[in-house]
Amino acid sequence: MRKNFVLFVLIPLLILLVVVYLFIDRWVEAGLETAGEAIVGANVEIDNLHLSLSPLGIRFSRMQVANPNDPWKNAFETGTVQLTMNFGQLLRAKYVIETMEINDLILGTKRTTDGSLPAGRKKAEEPSSGGPSFSAMAQDLLDKSVEKTPLFDIAQLRKGINIDSLIKAQNFLSVKHIDTLKARATAATQQWQGIQTDLDKSKQRITEISKNVQAINPSQLKSPDQIVTAISAADNAYKSINETVATLNTRKESVAGEIKDIAAAVDSIDDFARQDLQKVKTLVRLPDLKTSGIAEALLGRKMLEDIHQYMYWIDFARTHITRYQSKPEMEKPVRMRGQNIHFPVERAYPKFWIQKASVSGGTDRKQDPDFIYVRGEVRNITNDQTVTGLPMTAALDGTRGADLALALKALFDRTKDLPLDEYHVTVSGIRLAEVTLGRSDFLPSTISQARVASGIDMSIPGSRFDGRLKAQFRNLTMKFGSDPRNVGERIARQVLQGVHGFDVDLRLWNTRNAFDMAFATDLDDQFARGLKDALGAELTRLEGEIRAKVEAKVAEKRKEFETLYATKRREAEKQLAAYQKMVNDNLAIVDSKKAELTAQLEKQKKGLLDDAVNKLFKK
Amino acid sequence: MFWLKLVRDFISILREGQTPPQVAGGFALGSIIGFFPFFTLQTLVVWLIILILNVNLSAALVALTVFSLIAYLLDPVFHWLGYVLLVQIDALRGLWTLMYNAPIAPLTRFNNTVVMGSFVLGIVLAFPIYFGMKSFVIAYRKHLHAHVEQWKIYRVIKKSTLVQWYEKIRSLKPGV
Numbered sequence: 001m002r003k004n005f006v007l008f009v010l011i012p013l014l015i016l017l018v019v020v021y022l023f024i025d026r027w028v029e030a031g032l033e034t035a036g037e038a039i040v041g042a043n044v045e046i047d048n049l050h051l052s053l054s055p056l057g058i059r060f061s062r063m064q065v066a067n068p069n070d071p072w073k074n075a076f077e078t079g080t081v082q083l084t085m086n087f088g089q090l091l092r093a094k095y096v097i098e099t100m101e102i103n104d105l106i107l108g109t110k111r112t113t114d115g116s117l118p119a120g121r122k123k124a125e126e127p128s129s130g131g132p133s134f135s136a137m138a139q140d141l142l143d144k145s146v147e148k149t150p151l152f153d154i155a156q157l158r159k160g161i162n163i164d165s166l167i168k169a170q171n172f173l174s175v176k177h178i179d180t181l182k183a184r185a186t187a188a189t190q191q192w193q194g195i196q197t198d199l200d201k202s203k204q205r206i207t208e209i210s211k212n213v214q215a216i217n218p219s220q221l222k223s224p225d226q227i228v229t230a231i232s233a234a235d236n237a238y239k240s241i242n243e244t245v246a247t248l249n250t251r252k253e254s255v256a257g258e259i260k261d262i263a264a265a266v267d268s269i270d271d272f273a274r275q276d277l278q279k280v281k282t283l284v285r286l287p288d289l290k291t292s293g294i295a296e297a298l299l300g301r302k303m304l305e306d307i308h309q310y311m312y313w314i315d316f317a318r319t320h321i322t323r324y325q326s327k328p329e330m331e332k333p334v335r336m337r338g339q340n341i342h343f344p345v346e347r348a349y350p351k352f353w354i355q356k357a358s359v360s361g362g363t364d365r366k367q368d369p370d371f372i373y374v375r376g377e378v379r380n381i382t383n384d385q386t387v388t389g390l391p392m393t394a395a396l397d398g399t400r401g402a403d404l405a406l407a408l409k410a411l412f413d414r415t416k417d418l419p420l421d422e423y424h425v426t427v428s429g430i431r432l433a434e435v436t437l438g439r440s441d442f443l444p445s446t447i448s449q450a451r452v453a454s455g456i457d458m459s460i461p462g463s464r465f466d467g468r469l470k471a472q473f474r475n476l477t478m479k480f481g482s483d484p485r486n487v488g489e490r491i492a493r494q495v496l497q498g499v500h501g502f503d504v505d506l507r508l509w510n511t512r513n514a515f516d517m518a519f520a521t522d523l524d525d526q527f528a529r530g531l532k533d534a535l536g537a538e539l540t541r542l543e544g545e546i547r548a549k550v551e552a553k554v555a556e557k558r559k560e561f562e563t564l565y566a567t568k569r570r571e572a573e574k575q576l577a578a579y580q581k582m583v584n585d586n587l588a589i590v591d592s593k594k595a596e597l598t599a600q601l602e603k604q605k606k607g608l609l610d611d612a613v614n615k616l617f618k619k
Numbered sequence: 620m621f622w623l624k625l626v627r628d629f630i631s632i633l634r635e636g637q638t639p640p641q642v643a644g645g646f647a648l649g650s651i652i653g654f655f656p657f658f659t660l661q662t663l664v665v666w667l668i669i670l671i672l673n674v675n676l677s678a679a680l681v682a683l684t685v686f687s688l689i690a691y692l693l694d695p696v697f698h699w700l701g702y703v704l705l706v707q708i709d710a711l712r713g714l715w716t717l718m719y720n721a722p723i724a725p726l727t728r729f730n731n732t733v734v735m736g737s738f739v740l741g742i743v744l745a746f747p748i749y750f751g752m753k754s755f756v757i758a759y760r761k762h763l764h765a766h767v768e769q770w771k772i773y774r775v776i777k778k779s780t781l782v783q784w785y786e787k788i789r790s791l792k793p794g795v
Binding site for chain 1: 656691698701702705712730733734
């Protein structure tokens with residue numbers, strides 16, 4: 001026997017084998033824990049791991065994976081887990097798990113110890129998905145939603161806004177319009193004064209003409225020639241008066257036209273006043289009775305908060321399920337580690353592949369009558385889907401008590417250059433014991449005893465996101481923690497207490513690096529109907545108050561204008577009437593004088609004729 | 620202790636015993652292993668070559684030690700060279716894909732940038748290292764040996780009780 005061989009090879013080998021046999025379980029356990037911690041960034045604890053060689057497999061009684069964001073809670077914990085591996089592929093350094101059973105999987109359990117990693121151990125660097133995370137985008141949207149509180153509080157509205165000072169400060173269109181009319185009226189008045197001066201002059205002229213005509217004494221006119229000359233003078237006087245009157249009439253008509261325009265423009269004061277009223281109402285921000293936005297303010301933030309939580313897991317799936325890149329970017333690895341470049345593989349196994357994992361879990365049926373039970377399968381968990389050519393899929397069905405039913409289907413496709421994640425979730429019979437709604441600054445409230453059915457569809461191709469949530473809330477009761485702080489809250493509560501169910505349709509999608517949200521619900525309409533009843537009178541009264549004040553201000557200005565206008569118009573009309581009478585009188589004088597002269601002329605003509613006949617017969 | 624013995628053996632080998640090509644061969648092959656960042660199939664192959672060929676083992680171990688340190692410094696160069704060869708030269712892509720799908724080749728971890736870079740640079744540098752070392756051994760034996768024996772450090776190593784004790788254990792024959 002070779003003593004040296006026995007001493008230095010065989011015995012150490014046997015000792016090594018015994019040590020390996022005794023400690024292999026602990027080593028594998030420690031290895032898995034370390035690898036898991038590097039991936040998750042928080043404590044991973046495995047209990048009672050046992051490695052079996054035939055068939056090759058691992059079994060452990062419990063695994064706890066701490067939540068890196070909340071180390072006093074587990075992201076999940078499992079009961080017994082067992083898996084069988086492909087021994088042939090293991091010799092090729094490939095971890096192909098043919099079947100895996102995960103029992104009693106429970107999410108979010110509390111921990112008795114802190115699950116964060118020691119300060120010295122660096123958290124695994126998050127793989128980048130090539131853009132900002134959805135979680136960050138959801139946080140942005142959440143932050144923006146705070147800025148959109150509607151001004152709904154009537155009491156605050158009344159306290160905070162002084163209608164008088166607001167009206168005083170406004171440059172009303174109607175007032176401006178009246179001022180313009182006043183200016184026009186003043187200009188017309190000045191024009192009228194010019195006419196008045198001319199009127200006085202023409203009065204004198206007409207009087208002079210009239211005097212000259214009156215001065216003609218038909219009886220003193222002896223010859224027909226003299227009479228004809230006098231008639232001609234009377235005609236000229238008549239014509240002169242008419243010409244003077246015509247000139248004045250033209251100017252008078254111009255002023256009258258302006259006055260008529262001003263009178264027509266007075267009617268449009270009402271239109272401007274209506275515009276001014278609307279402007280003041282807008283400035284006061286009277287709540288819209290359609291109430292669109294109330295439901296979003298009430299529910300949107302709560303839903304966004306929930307979405308923000310789930311986005312962490314969506315980001316986790318996007319970043320941790322390896323995507324295929326035909327030419328990977330050059331990384332900066334730790335010294336002497338290098339970067340592994342992967343090439344297309346045909347008819348081969350990937351480095352790591354769980355072909356089928358059966359998952360079941362829930363709460364203790366004996367202790368909890370409303371126990372949760374979930375079961376399902378996750379297929380094709382692998383480090384390289386291009387090798388398997390199969391996307392990872394998950395199909396889970398769950399129940400809670402007798403009412404709640406849940407179905408989740410998910411697909412994580414990394415077989416192509418553009419990664420694709422899809423989620424389809426349907427939940428029915430969710431019993432909401434207590435859900436906090438609203439915001440500290442707007443209607444803080446809770447929904448209790450509600451039943452919810454919901455459907456969620458999400459599609460995430462590459463860095464795009466398109467998700468839709470439809471939920472039906474039924475049998476709900478609104479509860480309010482404290483007394484209403486103001487009239488607005490009191491009215492809103494009164495309205496909401498009459499709401500016992502509503503539907504919500506929320507769509508969330510991203511454009512570039514920000515989320516957009518479309519939120520539709522019939523709660524707005526229900527709220528509007530209730531609000532109309534409860535708030536209508538108050539709003540009408542407030543609107544009336546504003547209307548009265550605006551109208552009063554406009555009426556004051558209008559009265560000023562109308563007084564001025566009426567006075568000036570009366571004066572002008574009086575003067576015109578007097579002038580017209582004077583003209584008429586003088587024309588009458590000229591007419592009568594002309595008639596006298598004509599009669600005289602006829603008489604003269606007849607006298608001459610008689611004389612000529614007499615002379616003829618005398619001969 | 621082992622390393623003291625190794626250095627002493629290496630100095631004595633430079634002086635006498637194996638031929639300069641054997642020493643230079645061991646040193647060159649050791650340098651290749653020294654460049655590798657971790658144990659791979661090619662590490663094993665090079666070790667087998669060292670054991671099969673009658674090259675100097677101490678020289679290989681010294682080279683491994685020295686070039687491991689150099690490799691740490693040259694890591695960025697290895698990474699860059701490996702990345703260029705594996706990713707940026709399209710003509711080689713078919714070869715890498717073929718090797719990636721071959722049954723044994725993945726055990727060489729050739730698809731790691733540092734492994735690829737260090738392997739290529741190690742092979743390329745092995746030749747100048749071999750010829751350089753060979754010339755150095757010849758020159759040492761002719762001109763430098765007498766000076767080195769006068770070095771205090773050499774005498775300390777040579778007379779070290781630890782080294783002497785280790786040699787005694789090693790010289791024990793089976794069955795004695």
